[in-house]
Every structure is written in C-alpha cells, then in structure tokens.
Amino acid sequence: MRYEAPTTTKEAATLLAKENGEACVLAGGTDLLVRMKMGLSEPDLIVDIKHIPAMQEIKISASGTKIGAAVSGTRLGDNKALKKAWPGVVEATNLIGSDQVQGRCTMVGNLCNASPAADSVPAMIAAGAKAVVVGPKKRRTVTVENIVTGPGQTSLEKGEVIESITLPKRSGKSGDAYLRFIPRTEMDIAVVSAGVNLTLEKGVVKTARVCLGAVAPTAVLVPDAAKAIIGTKLDKAALESLAAACSAACNPIDDKRGTVEYRTKVAGVLGRRAAEIAFKRAGGSK
Amino acid sequence: MTGVLVDTTVNGDAVQFACPTDETLLDSLRDRVGLTGVKEGCGTGDCGACSITLDGQLVCSCLVLGVEANGSEIGTVEGLADSESLHPLQEQFINHAALQCGICTPGFLVAAKALLDKNKDPSEEQIRYALAGNLCRCTGYDKIVRAVQAAAKDLRKKKK
Amino acid sequence: MTHDQSFTNQKFKVVGTRVNRPDGVDKVTGRAKYGADATAPGQLVGLFLRSPHAHARIKKIDTSKAEKLKGVKAVITSADLPDHTNGALLDKLTNCMARDRVLYDGHAVAAVAAIDRQTAKKALKLIKVSYEVLPHVTDVDEAMKPGAPIVQPGTKTRGVDPKPTKDSNVAGVSTFGHGDLDAGFKEADVIIEKSYKTEQTHQGYIEPHACLASVGPDGSGELWVTTQGHYTYRTDCAALLGMDLAKLKVTSSEIGGGFGGKTHVWIEPIALALSRKANRPVKAVMTREEVFKASGPTCSTSMDIKIGVKKDGTITAGSAHIRYQDGAFPFIWGQLGAMTAFACYDLKNVQAVGYDVLVNRPKVAAYRAPSAPMAAFGVESTMDLLAEAIGMDPVELRIKNAAKEGTKASYGPTYGPIGIGPTLEAAKNHPHMKTKLKKNQGRGMACGFWFNFGGQTCTDINIGSDGTVNLSLGTVDVGGSRASMSLICAEELGIPYEQVKANVADTSSLGHNDTTEGSRGTFSSGMATIFAAREAIEELKNRAAQMWDIPVEEIEWIDGEARAVGQQHDNLPPLTLKEIAAKAAGTGGPIAGHNEVVADGAGVSFASHICDVEVDPETGGTKVVRYTVIQDAGKAIHPDYVEGQFQGGAAQGIGWALNEEYIYGEDGTLQNAGFLDYRIPVCSDLPFIDTQILEIPNPNHPYGIRGVGETSIVPPLAAIGNAVSNAAGVRMTHVPMSPPRILKAIEDAGA
Amino acid sequence: MQVSLTGGLRSAANGAETIDIEAETIRELMNKLLEAYPDMQDHMDPGIAVSIDGEIYRDSPAKKIPPNSEVFLLPRLQGG
Structure with a gap:
C-alpha cells in the first residue's frame, strides 16, 4: 500500500486518477480505517488530504460559508461564528462518534462514506449545501444531495475529490436543527434522523427544507414536509402535517438497528421536534 | 516488512520508528515504540482504550495510521506522570x-x-x-x- | 467446616478500611501487563481462519499454499489435534478447532503462525476450505420444534424417563421444587401466567482474549495468558495437547475483565500447538469481532412463569419452565436457572423446570451469576403483576413471601442465616423509594439470588528479613482482590496494610487453585490467607520462644507482636514481627505460612435493586434516572471494591435490560459483532449508582465473608422491566427492552 | 439416611425424589449411589454437589455426614 500526502488538491486528484488499483482518500480515517480493520477495504493507494491548506480552511464571508474537506468535527465545534450561523449543521457533525472520533472525522468524509445514516448529511442537505468537486482536469460544484447515489456509492468520478463544502448566505431570521434517534446517549449510528432549515418573515415560515436520514438508501429531501410548514407559525396542525409528510417519505429497511415500522413513525416525531428547534432558533414564537 | 520511516515526539522525547504503511498508530506504539499502556479493545474506535493525544488532539490511535504521525507530537498514558509524582x-x-x-x-x-x-x-x-x-x-x-x-x-x- | 462464630462481634483494625490497591500505580501509569502486552524473542503472530457459515460439513481443507508462503512457520487444523482425553474434553477441543463440522458462525477451522501480521493474514487467504452448507437453527424455541436441524447428532435428552431414543436439540431437562402445584394453584385467589423472552448477551470485557505461548521440543512450555483461572487453563491445555502438567507453566497476566468469559480455553491450546509445531513463541490475540463470534456469550432464553397468590399476599404456588440456549455444546445452564428461579421466596408448592437446548451459536460460557438474571426477569416481573392484581405494594408482597433462616429453598436444601429479608426491608425504607416521579417516569424494584461457591485454594505467606510480607495467591485478581487479601493478611498478622505485598503466583510456584468464578476469590483466598497467616504466627511464636528461651506455650500473638504471658516474664518487652524476622536466619531460617483448603460453605447471597426510568412515549427511548443497589456482603473487606462490584453488576444488567443483544440474520450469521452495534452502556447512559452494603455474616467463614461479585447482575433485568412497564403503562416481556420493542408495545396497547 | 435428589438426577434413579443410603462421608455416599444407580455416571461427569444441612459441598469427598442431616444432591454449580 502506497501512502501519499500531497499539498494541493490538484496533486491529490492526479494521484487518485493515475492509480490503477484501489485508491482511497484519507481525511479523518474514522471510516476508512474501520473498513481496513474489518478486511472490507484493502487499498493500493491512500491519499492523505490533511496536508492540503485549502482543505483545512473555514471561511465565513458575505457570500456564504466555506468549510474545507479536512476540517475536523472538533474544529467545527470550536468555531463560534459558524456555530452561531449554522447550529444544526455543526451539531449534526459533532454527533459523529466520541470526542476521540470528533478529533479526526470530517463532514466530507461523512458524506463520501455514503452511509444512509450519516449524521451531517441530512443537516447539510437541509442547509442547501454544495460540494466543490475537483478532478485532475476540472472543478465543478454539486449540490450535496447529488453526491450520494446509494449505500457506499457516490457520483464522484475516478480522480475526483471534494475540496470543500459551501453553505449559502441566509437572511437574518433563520435557523436550523438536526436530531437523530439512537438507543444510547452517545457512540451510536442514527436509527433515524431529521434535519430542518427554515427562514422566517414576520414570524411566519417563509422558506424551509426538511431532510431525513436512515430511512432510505440515501438521505431524503422531503419537499412535502417543507410545504406543510411554509406559510405557518408552526402551529400544531402544521407540525402534524409535517410529521405525516416525513413518515410518508420513508422507504426504510428492517435491520439490526431498527424496523421499518419504527423508523417510519419516529421520522415524523424527529422531523416535528427538529422543526420546533429550528423555528425557535430563527426567533419564532407561537 | 516494507516500512516507512516516521519521526515523532512521544511524551516529549524524539522517537523514530519504521512501520508498514497500513499499520495503525496503535500497533506502531505498542509493537515498535514499546508503549503497551495504549490498549486495543476493539480496533474500530468504539471503546477508547487506545486513546492518545496527537498534536494535542484526543484521538483513538487505532483510527490513525502510523505513517500519519510523521512530524507529530504524541501523548500517551506513560507521559502523564511527572518524574516524581503522579498526575x-x-x-x-x-x-x-x-x-x-x-x-x-x-x-x-x-x-x-x-x-x-x-x-x-x-x-x-x-x-x-x-x-x-x-x-x-x-x-x-x-x-x-x-x-x-x-x-x-x-x-x-x-x-x- | 463450621468455624467459631465469635466473629460476629469481631472488631477489625484494617479490614473494612478503604486502602489504595497494590496494583493501582501500575494500572494508572500503563505499566501493568495484560494478555497482549508480553513479548518474547522471535515471537510469531498467530491468526485464525473462521467459518463464515452457521452450520456446515467440512469437506476439505487445503493448507498447502499457505504453508509454502514465505514467512509462514506453522499451519494447524483439527488433523493436528488428536483427542488425548478419551472424550472427556472433546467438546472443548472441538470448540477450539472444528473437526468434521462447523457449528456456528466464527467457529475456528484453521490457524497459522507467521513472522508478522501481514504475512499471517495473507496465509489465511491462501487456505482453501470446501464446505457443504447444512441447515441451521439459532433460536431456542425453533430448535425445540420437531424437525429442527439437529445441532449435535447423537444427543439424547438427559433427565427424562424413559430414556429417549431419538436425537434432540434438548440436551437435558431438570426439575426442581417441592409440594403440590395443583393443590397450591387451587388455593390461589389470583393466578398470573405469562411468557417472557431474553436475548443473548456477552460479558463485554474490554480486553480481548490474548496469550503468548511457547513450547520447546522437550515438551516443556509456558503460557502467558489473560484468564480467570490459570490453573484450569493449564489442566485443559496440557490434557488437550498431551503435555505433562508440571512442564506447562501458566502465568496469568493482569486480566482486563472476564465476568465468566475467561473461565474456558479458546485460542490458547491452539497457540500452544502452533508454537510446538513452529518451535517459536506465538502470540495470539482475538479481534473484537472474534470475541463476539467465537468466545462464550451467555444464553438466550424463553420461559413460561405461573404464580398464584391469595388476596392477603401469600403465594400458594409457583411454576417456571425456562428454556436456555446453550449454543452448540450442551451444559447445565438450564439446571442452574431452574435452581435460582424461586430462590428468594418461601414457597410451599414450587416447581421449576430448566431445559438445555442446542443451537448453532457459540458455546455458551458463564456470565456473572450464570442463568440467574433471566429466570429472575420472568419471576420478578410476574411478582409485580401479582402485586398489581391484588392491590398490594410490590415490596410488601416480596417481604411477605421472603425466604428466611429455616426456609426450605426452592432448589431443595434448608437455608441458614440469609439476607433477602433485610435487603427488602432496607429497600422499603430507602430514601429512593420516597422521591417523587416526574412525567413519563416509572419506578421498579426486583430481588436476586446467587449461590456463590468456594473451591480449591492454596496460599503462601513469606516474611522477609525486614518484616515485610509477600502474600502469594493463586486466585486471579479480577476486581481488586489483592487489596482485600492484603487487608486480611495484615489483620491476622497485626501489621500495617502497607507492610504486605500481594501477588498472583504462576502455576509452578503454588499449588492448584480453582478458577476465580462463583464469587469465590475473596471468600476462598481470604480463608486460605487467614489460615496461612495463623500458621505463620505459630512459627513467629516459635522463633520468639527461641529468642527469649522460654516455652512457646507462654507466648501470645497480639497486635503484631509476641508477648510473653505471666508475671515471671514482666521483664520481657514484646517482640515485634519485624524484630523476629530480623533474627530469622539464626532461629531456623525463613518464616512462612502456608495453607491449602477446599473452601466450601460459601454462603448464598441476595440483593434488592430499585430503579427509576424515564420513557419517551414517542420514540420508546429509555433513560435510567436513578438506581440503587442493596446487597448482603457478609462482611465487606474493602468497601470500595464491594461497591464497585455492586455498581458494575448493575451497569451490566442495565445494558442487558435495555440494549444489548446478539442479532442473528436469516443466514445464521451474527450481525452485530462489534462495540458499535452491540451496545454496552456508555458513561452518559448511566446515573451515579447508589449502594447500600448489608453485613449478615456467613457462619462458615472466619470473617463472615460471602461472595459479592455476581448477585448484583441478577435483579436489574426485572427491576428495569418493572420500571419501564410502570413508566410506559404497558408490561414489557422481551429483553432487551430496546426502543423499537417499547414503542411497539405502547402502540399495540393503544390500538 | 434419606438423600433427596433434584433436577435431572431423579431420572437416573428411576424418577425417585428421595432414596435411602447409609453413608458416613460424601465419598461413601457417591460410591454407594453409583453402585445402586449406574446411570448416575452421566451426572457425575459434569459433577454433583452435595448439600448437607444447607451447606453446599463441591469438592469435599472426605466430608463427614452427621446422622440425621438433611442431604441433597445438586448439580455441580458453575459461576462467572
């Protein structure tokens, strides 16, 4: 196995493109090293992206927020401005694993691992996040919901690597939230999860995005759930109809972590609870 | 063994070791540096028995490659106590x-x-x-x- | 083995104090050496190839390519492991390495020793095994159905009359009890009959099985290993490999948790076999996945409980049918469960039937009070239903029926002085019982019983010339027993705790000691330490007699010094242990005390637990809000570590009750062989766990000690079950009470 | 002396709940038991414990059995 630690994104992309065997990107390694330990992955080349300066940046500007692909969960959580602007995205990322895992794990790694239960992904999709994808020849911008195509699968082409995630600029009265259900209080994979991002105008929900995790092969954006609360003050009826829309959008499986029935029911509960938190964060009151 | 040379500082001392590229830092610390205070309970980041600090950051050493530690400062349980007294x-x-x-x-x-x-x-x-x-x-x-x-x-x- | 009972009023000087443990500094500095921490020059890495199937015939194993790989020094299959035991240990041997068939997912089929991990891994891939997949069964109820695949052909159900002629997965049926059930149920005003299920759990020790094995061409060998019983490992390994006992030295490393799971051999005989074949030391360490798949978890169960009660709370009859899943090899887990089911109560008419059932799962090993927690879940849940049905407080119902001295136990014998009544009274009066519950919260309590036992024990005391004392123990220290034994030794000799250094001796340095199991460590090694110390005191008195030149009969040993008794010796100042030790060379050489004993009469143990939980009715998630353990310790030698046992047992029981379970797929393979999806409680899952130690002395121990290690895992399943049922408003009958199960129960009740 | 049988042991004694055996020690009791009921061997292999007046003995064959004591045969206990 070859280990490379390039210092530019382009160099990383070129290395990945040239490798004929199995090539893996190493950011935090909290998924890759587990796969290697379990014998599920035996890379011929590992490209460590942590030495690329552009991938270590957090930039908050007038046009939006840019988070490098190698920024760890701990660094996200320590960034007060980011936590204030996107509390849902930050708390979702901070839910990945223990403090030990937080020191290594990244949002982009969480995304590219392409697990339906990834914590940061529903929050990013609800936020309307975009990924900056760099290949050996070109760079492109892709919405986060178009990155993962199925369990363990992404739309990235050979040689392509995500350099950063951008979160859009929002109006003042906005808030986001992410909730997941796990049987323990920590150290678990989401059985079901929900991210909600909304903006208010005169106390009424003006725009909203609702995304669910662990209820389908990929995270699911639920426009009907958003519609259910747009134009409301998040009254009981609106919340009920959001919950119903969430449950209706579920297409889960029975597995060791939960049942179809359970995930479908709890998706609605979490969607409703996340919406209430996001609403409150946006300054809404009933 | 086809190994890579890794230069680190462990508990304040300069330490150099060679390890295969697919070896975890946990194995490097235990088998090559001889610090067996770092334990393997799961090898998948779920138990924390292999916790160390890497450049001041708490991590599971089973989820870090030995080669990644090049140029880093590592802290283990063996470095907690002062020369005379316990932490x-x-x-x-x-x-x-x-x-x-x-x-x-x-x-x-x-x-x-x-x-x-x-x-x-x-x-x-x-x-x-x-x-x-x-x-x-x-x-x-x-x-x-x-x-x-x-x-x-x-x-x-x-x-x- | 009845001792002077004056100990009940005994005043202790150091026993009962909270001293620092002797192995503390090593363990907080990383110096303590565990199973995987030893190295030997030229050591090889041993790895195992394991079955991907739940049940299959092994048609052929081709190891030729692996053997030819550069760096591979030995490859082993069952062909290298003839049975030297005339069948006595064939089950263990077959479990260590499959013979003609693999019996569960993860069953070892071959092992290699190579110069490094990379090479050993490559070699495993080069071993080709052809299997003929056979039908499998992993569920205990399914395995009992006619037509179920037979796990061990030739198995005839033991304990039924007449002897069966057909093969069965039911290896044994055992009935315990007395009285007339039918008559008892006729007397009842209310009868509750309910079925329950508990899933398979694992001890979850953090340290995987690990050893360093070395065997030379002369047939001598050494084994460094993490184990609860290095003497038992020696006996088994020597027998399986045809070695002489005395030529195999087994050293127990520090042990990173066992809880019953390190009482068996697993990889160790194979590591020795690899070493013998390669003529090099071999280190073998299980991965966590291997620990889950191929060590010894505890049974899953399915049971029917029926109890009848009069309106005044008198239980008239109780019956239990409990089916224990033993994995792929038969044992007595069902018998043990049936014995414990009703042990807390004084019942006129009682019957408990235990079934031992074979399935395609790993060989079951002991797990802390093995078989008792499941039976207690069924009985103690039903007790709450009865209390509710007759409108009686659940604690009062238990107090009314509690067993006491003179009660004929449900498993037969008559009890001596026991602690179930006092723990219940303490529970009733505990402040925990009086706190108010909040919305969605519920309180539950339950009792538990465990036998405890003693067994073969051997201890040495050697006094150095400076008066410091080496205490050599043969029982592995799994929970702080070196501290307790040092306290006992210091107490007897009358010296400060700090003057004693305890260590666990290897098998060459001390006589046989049974495994540290059955809560026996402090009970039995404590007893042997007392007797060894008393022998040393006799010798110290002899030496003092020489130094003073007076008859030894005129010397007493008081507070760590020899005192000459009588007015004629008023001029003789006492001789301290140190002073006598300093002169040992001239008075007869080294001063020592020794004792070997079969420590029987361990004294049964009881506990009552109280807990509060909060259930989220929309997700079924449960939070443990408060937890209290009340248990009889006989005598707490080191209260910190008694509390630690109480708290640890409770935490394991809470995990079992709420989230831990083996999940098998349709294909018979284990789906959650890791700490991510096998969910043991993490720090943020638990509250502080309150403890109350009761001391009802065991009349068969000089200090009144009872074992304390196991009982604390018995009540939690039922205590949590009762609390969750009260919080959710619906009776939970399936452990673990995971969120999907709780939510479904709530919805089914509402529908 | 009356000896009570529990669990699967009864099947080895043709279903009897109690049997009469005169024995001064546990060793003698075991020997006589096997003589009278050869099927007991099946149960002796995994081990039998003897309870004398409520105290359980696993490895004390020399233990004297006082006259008129309560004697139970139990499976050999196993612990964690």
Whole structure:
C-alpha cells in the first residue's frame, strides 16, 4: 500500500486518477480505517488530504460559508461564528462518534462514506449545501444531495475529490436543527434522523427544507414536509402535517438497528421536534 | 516488512520508528515504540482504550495510521506522570477506586486529561459525555466520574 | 467446616478500611501487563481462519499454499489435534478447532503462525476450505420444534424417563421444587401466567482474549495468558495437547475483565500447538469481532412463569419452565436457572423446570451469576403483576413471601442465616423509594439470588528479613482482590496494610487453585490467607520462644507482636514481627505460612435493586434516572471494591435490560459483532449508582465473608422491566427492552 | 439416611425424589449411589454437589455426614 500526502488538491486528484488499483482518500480515517480493520477495504493507494491548506480552511464571508474537506468535527465545534450561523449543521457533525472520533472525522468524509445514516448529511442537505468537486482536469460544484447515489456509492468520478463544502448566505431570521434517534446517549449510528432549515418573515415560515436520514438508501429531501410548514407559525396542525409528510417519505429497511415500522413513525416525531428547534432558533414564537 | 520511516515526539522525547504503511498508530506504539499502556479493545474506535493525544488532539490511535504521525507530537498514558509524582487524575483514580480490571484506565486518563485541559470545572453531565467514547465494563462509571470531579478540584486548587 | 462464630462481634483494625490497591500505580501509569502486552524473542503472530457459515460439513481443507508462503512457520487444523482425553474434553477441543463440522458462525477451522501480521493474514487467504452448507437453527424455541436441524447428532435428552431414543436439540431437562402445584394453584385467589423472552448477551470485557505461548521440543512450555483461572487453563491445555502438567507453566497476566468469559480455553491450546509445531513463541490475540463470534456469550432464553397468590399476599404456588440456549455444546445452564428461579421466596408448592437446548451459536460460557438474571426477569416481573392484581405494594408482597433462616429453598436444601429479608426491608425504607416521579417516569424494584461457591485454594505467606510480607495467591485478581487479601493478611498478622505485598503466583510456584468464578476469590483466598497467616504466627511464636528461651506455650500473638504471658516474664518487652524476622536466619531460617483448603460453605447471597426510568412515549427511548443497589456482603473487606462490584453488576444488567443483544440474520450469521452495534452502556447512559452494603455474616467463614461479585447482575433485568412497564403503562416481556420493542408495545396497547 | 435428589438426577434413579443410603462421608455416599444407580455416571461427569444441612459441598469427598442431616444432591454449580 502506497501512502501519499500531497499539498494541493490538484496533486491529490492526479494521484487518485493515475492509480490503477484501489485508491482511497484519507481525511479523518474514522471510516476508512474501520473498513481496513474489518478486511472490507484493502487499498493500493491512500491519499492523505490533511496536508492540503485549502482543505483545512473555514471561511465565513458575505457570500456564504466555506468549510474545507479536512476540517475536523472538533474544529467545527470550536468555531463560534459558524456555530452561531449554522447550529444544526455543526451539531449534526459533532454527533459523529466520541470526542476521540470528533478529533479526526470530517463532514466530507461523512458524506463520501455514503452511509444512509450519516449524521451531517441530512443537516447539510437541509442547509442547501454544495460540494466543490475537483478532478485532475476540472472543478465543478454539486449540490450535496447529488453526491450520494446509494449505500457506499457516490457520483464522484475516478480522480475526483471534494475540496470543500459551501453553505449559502441566509437572511437574518433563520435557523436550523438536526436530531437523530439512537438507543444510547452517545457512540451510536442514527436509527433515524431529521434535519430542518427554515427562514422566517414576520414570524411566519417563509422558506424551509426538511431532510431525513436512515430511512432510505440515501438521505431524503422531503419537499412535502417543507410545504406543510411554509406559510405557518408552526402551529400544531402544521407540525402534524409535517410529521405525516416525513413518515410518508420513508422507504426504510428492517435491520439490526431498527424496523421499518419504527423508523417510519419516529421520522415524523424527529422531523416535528427538529422543526420546533429550528423555528425557535430563527426567533419564532407561537 | 516494507516500512516507512516516521519521526515523532512521544511524551516529549524524539522517537523514530519504521512501520508498514497500513499499520495503525496503535500497533506502531505498542509493537515498535514499546508503549503497551495504549490498549486495543476493539480496533474500530468504539471503546477508547487506545486513546492518545496527537498534536494535542484526543484521538483513538487505532483510527490513525502510523505513517500519519510523521512530524507529530504524541501523548500517551506513560507521559502523564511527572518524574516524581503522579498526575492528580492518576492519584484520584487510585484514591476513588475508579478502576477494577484497569484495562480501560489508560484511555480514561488520557481522555479525562483532554477534557480538563479544555474545561477546568466540568459538570457531571459534561464529564459523562466527554468520556462517552471510553467503555468501562467493570465499574458502572460511578467512581470514575467521581475521580475526575476530584481531580478537577485538585487541579483548580493547584492553579491558585 | 463450621468455624467459631465469635466473629460476629469481631472488631477489625484494617479490614473494612478503604486502602489504595497494590496494583493501582501500575494500572494508572500503563505499566501493568495484560494478555497482549508480553513479548518474547522471535515471537510469531498467530491468526485464525473462521467459518463464515452457521452450520456446515467440512469437506476439505487445503493448507498447502499457505504453508509454502514465505514467512509462514506453522499451519494447524483439527488433523493436528488428536483427542488425548478419551472424550472427556472433546467438546472443548472441538470448540477450539472444528473437526468434521462447523457449528456456528466464527467457529475456528484453521490457524497459522507467521513472522508478522501481514504475512499471517495473507496465509489465511491462501487456505482453501470446501464446505457443504447444512441447515441451521439459532433460536431456542425453533430448535425445540420437531424437525429442527439437529445441532449435535447423537444427543439424547438427559433427565427424562424413559430414556429417549431419538436425537434432540434438548440436551437435558431438570426439575426442581417441592409440594403440590395443583393443590397450591387451587388455593390461589389470583393466578398470573405469562411468557417472557431474553436475548443473548456477552460479558463485554474490554480486553480481548490474548496469550503468548511457547513450547520447546522437550515438551516443556509456558503460557502467558489473560484468564480467570490459570490453573484450569493449564489442566485443559496440557490434557488437550498431551503435555505433562508440571512442564506447562501458566502465568496469568493482569486480566482486563472476564465476568465468566475467561473461565474456558479458546485460542490458547491452539497457540500452544502452533508454537510446538513452529518451535517459536506465538502470540495470539482475538479481534473484537472474534470475541463476539467465537468466545462464550451467555444464553438466550424463553420461559413460561405461573404464580398464584391469595388476596392477603401469600403465594400458594409457583411454576417456571425456562428454556436456555446453550449454543452448540450442551451444559447445565438450564439446571442452574431452574435452581435460582424461586430462590428468594418461601414457597410451599414450587416447581421449576430448566431445559438445555442446542443451537448453532457459540458455546455458551458463564456470565456473572450464570442463568440467574433471566429466570429472575420472568419471576420478578410476574411478582409485580401479582402485586398489581391484588392491590398490594410490590415490596410488601416480596417481604411477605421472603425466604428466611429455616426456609426450605426452592432448589431443595434448608437455608441458614440469609439476607433477602433485610435487603427488602432496607429497600422499603430507602430514601429512593420516597422521591417523587416526574412525567413519563416509572419506578421498579426486583430481588436476586446467587449461590456463590468456594473451591480449591492454596496460599503462601513469606516474611522477609525486614518484616515485610509477600502474600502469594493463586486466585486471579479480577476486581481488586489483592487489596482485600492484603487487608486480611495484615489483620491476622497485626501489621500495617502497607507492610504486605500481594501477588498472583504462576502455576509452578503454588499449588492448584480453582478458577476465580462463583464469587469465590475473596471468600476462598481470604480463608486460605487467614489460615496461612495463623500458621505463620505459630512459627513467629516459635522463633520468639527461641529468642527469649522460654516455652512457646507462654507466648501470645497480639497486635503484631509476641508477648510473653505471666508475671515471671514482666521483664520481657514484646517482640515485634519485624524484630523476629530480623533474627530469622539464626532461629531456623525463613518464616512462612502456608495453607491449602477446599473452601466450601460459601454462603448464598441476595440483593434488592430499585430503579427509576424515564420513557419517551414517542420514540420508546429509555433513560435510567436513578438506581440503587442493596446487597448482603457478609462482611465487606474493602468497601470500595464491594461497591464497585455492586455498581458494575448493575451497569451490566442495565445494558442487558435495555440494549444489548446478539442479532442473528436469516443466514445464521451474527450481525452485530462489534462495540458499535452491540451496545454496552456508555458513561452518559448511566446515573451515579447508589449502594447500600448489608453485613449478615456467613457462619462458615472466619470473617463472615460471602461472595459479592455476581448477585448484583441478577435483579436489574426485572427491576428495569418493572420500571419501564410502570413508566410506559404497558408490561414489557422481551429483553432487551430496546426502543423499537417499547414503542411497539405502547402502540399495540393503544390500538 | 434419606438423600433427596433434584433436577435431572431423579431420572437416573428411576424418577425417585428421595432414596435411602447409609453413608458416613460424601465419598461413601457417591460410591454407594453409583453402585445402586449406574446411570448416575452421566451426572457425575459434569459433577454433583452435595448439600448437607444447607451447606453446599463441591469438592469435599472426605466430608463427614452427621446422622440425621438433611442431604441433597445438586448439580455441580458453575459461576462467572
């Protein structure tokens, strides 16, 4: 196995493109090293992206927020401005694993691992996040919901690597939230999860995005759930109809972590609870 | 073995070792540097027994490649005590009987130190969540949390 | 083995104090050496190839390519492991390495020793095994159905009359009890009949099985290993490999948790076989996945409980049918469960039937009070239903029916002095019982019983010329027993605790000791330490007699010094242990005490637990809000570590009750062989666990000690079950009470 | 002396709940038991414990059995 630690994104992309065997990107390694330990992955080349300066940046500007692909969960959580602007995205990322895992794990790694239960992904999709994808020849911008195509699968082409995630600029009265259900209080994979991002105008929900995790092969954006609360003050009826829309959008499986029935029911509960938190964060009151 | 040469600082001392590229830092520390205080309980980042600090950051050494440590500063349980005396956390773990079998203890100590370095006066809940990445099967965590509380108090007194 | 009972008023000087443990500094500095921490020059890495199937015939194993790989020094299959035991240990041997068939997912089929991990891994891939997949069964109820695949052909159900002629997965049926059930149920005003299920759990020790094995061409060998019983490992390994006992030295490393799971051999005989074949030391360490798949978890169960009660709370009859899943090899887990089911109560008419059932799962090993927690879940849940049905407080119902001295136990014999009544009274009066519950919260309590036992024990005391004392123990220290034994030794000799250094001796340095199991460590090694110390005191008195030149009969040993008794010796100042030790060379050489004993009469143990939980009715998530353990310790030698046992047992029980379970797929393979999806409680899952130690002395121990290690895992399943049922408003009958199960129960009740 | 049988042991004694055996020690009791009921061997292999007046003995064959004591045969206990 070859280990490379390039210092530019382009160099990383070129290395990945040239490798004929199995090539893996190493950011935090909290998924890759587990796969290697379990014998599920035996890379011929590992490209460590942590030495690329552009991938270590957090930039908050007038046009939006840019988070490098190698920024760890701990660094996200320590960034007060980011936590204030996107509390849902930050708390979702901070839910990945223990403090030990937080020191290594990244949002982009969480995304590219392409697990339906990834914590940061529903929050990013609800936020309307975009990924900056760099290949050996070109760079492109892709919405986060178009990155993962199925369990363990992404739309990235050979040689392509995500350099950063951008979160859009929002109006003042906005808030986001992410909730997941796990049987323990920590150290678990989401059985079901929900991210909600909304903006208010005169106390009424003006725009909203609702995304669910662990209820389908990929995270699911639920426009009907958003519609259910747009134009409301998040009254009981609106919340009920959001919950119903969430449950209706579920297409889960029975597995060791939960049942179809359970995930479908709890998706609605979490969607409703996340919406209430996001609403409150946006300054809404009933 | 086709190895790569890795230059590190471990517990303040310059350490050089060679390891295969697919070897974890946990294995490198145990098998090549000889620091067996770092334990493997799962190898998948779920138990925290292999906790170390890497450039000041708390990590599971089973989820880091040995080669990644090149140029880094590593801290392990073996580096907690001063030359003469134990760290207050170590003393309070003993005083509070916060260990039974002791296999998880090195990881707990390293994680608890990382917490107290950041937060001088953590609440019980903060302690419990900060240590959630470290599994203990013997104690029910009761005496561990009390030991960390007592050590935090000692450290605050020391500062004054 | 009845001793002077004056100990009940005994005043202790150091016993009962909370001293620092002797292995503390090593364990907080990383110096303590565990199973995987030893190295030997030229050591090889041993790895195992394991079955991907739940049940299959092994048609052929081709190891030729692996053997030819550069760096591979030995490859082993069952062909290298003839049975030297005439069948006595064939089950263990077959479990260590499959013979003609693999019996569960993860069953070892071959092992290699190579110069490094990379080479050993490559070699495993080069071993080709052809299997003929056979039908499998992993569920205990399914395995009992006619037509189920037979796990061990030739198995005829033991304990039924007449002897069966057909093969069965039911290896044994055992009935315990007395009285007339039918008559008892006729007397009842209310009868509750309910079925329950508990899933398979694992001890979850954090340290995987690990050893360093070395065997030379002369047939001598050494084994460094993490184990609860290095003498038992020696006996088994020597027998399986045809070695002489005395030529195999087994050293127990520090043990990173066992809880019953390190009482068996697993990889160790194979590591020795690899070493013998390669003529090099071999280190073998299980991965966590291997620990889950191929060590010894505890049974899953399915049971029917029926109890009848009069309106005044008198239980008239109780019956239990409990089916224990033993994995792929038969044992007595069902018998043990049936014995414990009703042990807390004084019942006129009682019957408990235990079934031992074979399935395609790993060989079950002991797990802390093995078989008792499941039976207690069924009985103690039903007790709450009865209390509710007759409108009686659940604690009062238990107090009314509690067993006491003179009660004929449900498993037969008559009890001596026991602690179930006092723990219940303490529970009733505990402040915990009086706190108010909040919305969605519920309180539950339950009792538990465990036998405890003693067994073969051997201890040495050697006094150095400076008066410090080496205490050599043969029982592995799993929970702080070196501290307790040092306290006992210091107490007897009358010296400060710090003057004693305890260590666990290897098998060459001390006589046989049974495994540390059955809560026996402090009970039995404590007893042997007392007797060894008393022998040393006799010798110290002899030496003092020489130094003073007076008859030894005129010397007493008081507070760590020899005192000459009588007015004629008023001029003789006492001789301290140190002073006598300093002169040992001239008075007869080294001073020592020794004892070997079969420590029987361990004294049964009881506990009552109280807990409060909060259930989220929309997700089924449960939070443990408060937990209290009350248990009889006989005498707490080191209260910190008694509390530690109480708290640890409770935490394991809470995990079992709420989230831990083996999940098998349709294909018979284990789906959650890791700490991510096998969810043991983490720090933020638990509250502080309150403890109350009761001391009802065991009349068969000089200090009144009872074992304390196991009982604390017995009540939690039922205590949590009762609390969750009270919080959710619906009776939970399936452990673990995971969120999907709780939510479904709530919805089914509402529908 | 009356000896009570429990669990699967009864099947080895043709279903009897109690049997009469005169024995001064546990060893003698075991020997006579096997003589009278050869099927007991099946149960002796995994081990039998003897309870004398409520105290359980696993490895004390020399233990004297006082006259008129309560004697139970139990499976050999196993612990964690």
